[in-house]
Amino acid sequence: MTHPDILVIGGGIIGLGAARELALLGYRVEVVERLAAGAEASMAAAGMISPLDETSTPGPFFDACRDSRDLWGPWVAALEEETGMSIDYDTSGALLVAVDDEEEAALDRTLRLAGELGEEAEEVEGHALRHWVPDITPEVRRALHLSGDHRVDNVQACAVLARAAQGRGVLIHHDSEVELVEIRQPEGTVLVSGHHWRKEAALVVLAAGAWSGRIPGLPVLPVRPVRGQMLLLGGVDWPWNGSVRAGARHYAVRRGATGLLVGSTQDEAGFDKHTSLGGLEELLGFARRSFAGLGGARVEAFWAGLRPGTPDGLPILGRLPGLPVLVATGHFRNGILLAPWTAREIARLATSDTVDTDLAPFSPTRFAGV
DSSP states (O other): OBOOSEEEEOOSHHHHHHHHHHHHTTOOEEEEOSSSSOOHHHHTSOOEEOGGGSOSSOSHHHHHHHHHHHHHHHHHHHHHHHHSOOOOEEOSOEEEEEOSHHHHHHHHHHHHHHHHHTOOOEEOOHHHHHHHOTTOOTTOOEEEEETTOEEEOHHHHHHHHHHHHHHTTOEEESSOOEEEEEEETTTTEEEEEETTEEEEESEEEEOOGGGGGGOTTSOOOOOEEEEEEEEEEEOOOOSOOSEEEETTTEEEEEETTTEEEEEOOOBOOTTOOOOOHHHHHHHHHHHHHHOGGGTTOEEEEEEEEEEEEOTTSOOEEEEOTTSSEEEEEOOGGGHHHHHHHHHHHHHHHHHOSOOSSOOGGGOGGGSTTO
16 A cells, blocks of 8 residues: 555546645655546547637636636746647637528627627628638638637647656556545545555545446545547648637548547446537537538547536535545546646645635535535
């Protein structure tokens, strides 16, 4: 049995980010992850860092999203310096396109919200749009450029983050599913055990994504899996390196030199992670409708991930009442966006019960029975 100062349950971008941040403060940190490769939802994401895409009103959630967006550039620079590895991080922005009345109305709402929040949004002339995205459909009526939207290769980011955490002394244990969490009295420590392993720590960080509500021995958190299916196209040659969005949830994001990620479905399918014909049809339909010139693009991959949803759509971040357990979960489709902010806040919570950011809207105590 090992005795780290802090044990992180979950090896996705949230857990790894928290582990590295805690190690920077001098804590002995270990991470347990149930999968061999880790990073369940984190590896299946598109890597969009888009504060305006995630909220329709000002408030603490938007503030967190914007703060985290602003943390991403320095975070990437620090991770690259620590590891000597590179991360594809792009600040070109996002293009929002409209092909019908409903989508035009959405563009108008985004323009108003951007003005209210101090984010940059400007109309894009048709010739500029066609230069940036040559395959765009001629049916596009209007487009906006959101220069504050960024993107990151989330697969690279997770790999580099894991290496950076290990470089800070963090031990990462894969194939280590948690079977039981026990609070030891009177010591007040936490005993975490799995198949043929046990670890005792002064503090636990729960960052198990969609599985966070299923940890035996801990209060049941209202976190559910929401399946997101993704498609990767190849052979796409655009000058534009950012993302393109249309409608409420569909997007295309550049990946590598000629790749294009197309996403995403939102399926209430429980813990079933298989891809479906309906999901493929939905994504191909969006791609054909929005990018009329992509008929010859290669279909290279199609996969799904389970994102951790909550009843109110907000992440769960804070201390479980009376327990040496910090919760960092429920980020839904914002785990990549909120990773550096969450890591910072978890580190603050670990060192003090008083933090600069008002975390009350995200506290686990907002749910009955927690």
